[in-house]
Amino acid sequence: MTGRWGAGIPPNVNLDTPSAARMYDYYLGGAHNFAVDREAAERAIAALPATVAGARTNRAFLQRAVRFLVGAGIRQFIDLGSGIPTSGNVHEVAQGIDPGARVAYVDLDAVAVAHGQAVLDxxxxTxxxxxxxxxxxxxxxAPELRKVIDFAEPIGLLTVAVLHFVPDSDGLADIMARYRDALPPGSYxxxxxxxxxxxxxEFLERFKAVYRNTAxxxxxxxxxxxxxxxxxxxxxxxxxVTLPLWRPDGISYFTEAPERFPGFAGVARKSG
Ligand SMILES: C[S@@+](CC[C@H](N)C(=O)[O-])C[C@H]1O[C@@H](n2cnc3c(N)ncnc32)[C@H](O)[C@@H]1O
Structure with missing residues (x-):
C-alpha cells in the first residue's frame, strides 16, 4: 500500500483495537488512522462534543509552550508521547525560531514511530x-536520544496529553520524579x-468508557x-490553568468559557 502509508502499514500494528495516537490523529484531521480508530473516535466525540476542539486546543498549547521555551533559551526537547507527526511538530516550531534546535520524540505507538521515523529521515x-x-x-x-540530547544543558521535557494514559498503579509519581531528577538545572x-x-x-464518564475499549x-x-x-x-x-488560559495568543478553538475546558496545563522550571 502506498499514499498516506508511504512504504506500507507497519507490520506490528493491531488493526482490531483502536489506539489513542490514531484517534487523536483523526480528531486533528490526519490520515494515519483506520476504520476501528475512526469508529471509536466518533463515539468519543458523541460522548464529549468538546473532543475535537479539545485536541486542537491541546496542540495549540504544545506549540505555545515550545515557543515560550525557545524564548527562555531552551534549545533541546524530549517529547514523551509525541503522537503521529502532524503539522506544527515540536522541531518545526523550535527550528522555525532557531534552526539548531534539537528534538527527541518518544512514543510507543507503531504508526507514530513508523511515520515519525519516515518524516525525520x-x-x-531529531x-x-x-x-x-x-x-x-x-x-x-536510548542511544538515539543521547545523540541529540546533551544532559549537560537545560532540556525542555514535554509530556503533553499523555500522562492521562498512565494510571497511578503503574507508578506515575515515581516515573515523573525520575524524569525530573534527570533534568539538568534550568530545564523545564x-x-x-x-x-x-x-x-x-456524564460526558466525561462516557468518554472514559470509550477509551476503556482501546489500547x-x-x-x-x-x-x-x-x-x-x-x-x-x-x-x-x-x-x-485550563489550557485556553495558558498564555493565550488570540487563536482559540474552544468556544465555551475557558474554565469549562476539561484539562489543565502548565510549564515549570527546575531551579539552578
Ligand atoms: C493524545 S496523543 C498526544 C500527542 C502529542 N503529545 C500532542 O499533545 O499533540 C497521546 C500519545 O501518547 C502516546 N502514549 C500513550 N501512552 C504512552 C506510553 N506509556 N509511552 C509512550 N507513549 C505513550 C500515544 O501513543 C499517543 O501517541
Missing part, C-alpha cells in the same frame, strides 16, 4: 524513539492533562493531582 537534529515512557531508563539511555517541564472537571460528569484507557485527574506531577519545579506564570 535525514534530519540529524530522533524518533520507540519506547514506553514508563520504562524511564529505556527512554533516557511542559505538561497538559485531561481533568475530571469543566464538562458535565490506551484514560485516567482523568483533578487539578491538584495534575499539579503534583510537577513536583518541586517552579511553575511560570500563569501557573497550572
Amino acid at each position: 535525514g534530519n540529524d537534529l 530522533a524518533f524513539i520507540h519506547a514506553d515512557l514508563r520504562d524511564v531508563s529505556s527512554v533516557l539511555d 517541564l511542559a505538561l497538559s492533562h485531561m481533568s475530571m472537571t469543566g464538562q458535565p460528569k 490506551n484507557p484514560v485516567v482523568l485527574r483533578s487539578r491538584a493531582e495534575i499539579t503534583a506531577l510537577f513536583g518541586d519545579l517552579d511553575p511560570v506564570e500563569p501557573g497550572i
Whole structure:
C-alpha cells in the first residue's frame, strides 16, 4: 500500500483495537488512522462534543509552550508521547525560531514511530524513539536520544496529553520524579492533562468508557493531582490553568468559557 502509508502499514500494528495516537490523529484531521480508530473516535466525540476542539486546543498549547521555551533559551526537547507527526511538530516550531534546535520524540505507538521515523529521515537534529515512557531508563539511555540530547544543558521535557494514559498503579509519581531528577538545572517541564472537571460528569464518564475499549484507557485527574506531577519545579506564570488560559495568543478553538475546558496545563522550571 502506498499514499498516506508511504512504504506500507507497519507490520506490528493491531488493526482490531483502536489506539489513542490514531484517534487523536483523526480528531486533528490526519490520515494515519483506520476504520476501528475512526469508529471509536466518533463515539468519543458523541460522548464529549468538546473532543475535537479539545485536541486542537491541546496542540495549540504544545506549540505555545515550545515557543515560550525557545524564548527562555531552551534549545533541546524530549517529547514523551509525541503522537503521529502532524503539522506544527515540536522541531518545526523550535527550528522555525532557531534552526539548531534539537528534538527527541518518544512514543510507543507503531504508526507514530513508523511515520515519525519516515518524516525525520535525514534530519540529524531529531530522533524518533520507540519506547514506553514508563520504562524511564529505556527512554533516557536510548542511544538515539543521547545523540541529540546533551544532559549537560537545560532540556525542555514535554509530556503533553499523555500522562492521562498512565494510571497511578503503574507508578506515575515515581516515573515523573525520575524524569525530573534527570533534568539538568534550568530545564523545564511542559505538561497538559485531561481533568475530571469543566464538562458535565456524564460526558466525561462516557468518554472514559470509550477509551476503556482501546489500547490506551484514560485516567482523568483533578487539578491538584495534575499539579503534583510537577513536583518541586517552579511553575511560570500563569501557573497550572485550563489550557485556553495558558498564555493565550488570540487563536482559540474552544468556544465555551475557558474554565469549562476539561484539562489543565502548565510549564515549570527546575531551579539552578
Ligand atoms: C493524545 S496523543 C498526544 C500527542 C502529542 N503529545 C500532542 O499533545 O499533540 C497521546 C500519545 O501518547 C502516546 N502514549 C500513550 N501512552 C504512552 C506510553 N506509556 N509511552 C509512550 N507513549 C505513550 C500515544 O501513543 C499517543 O501517541
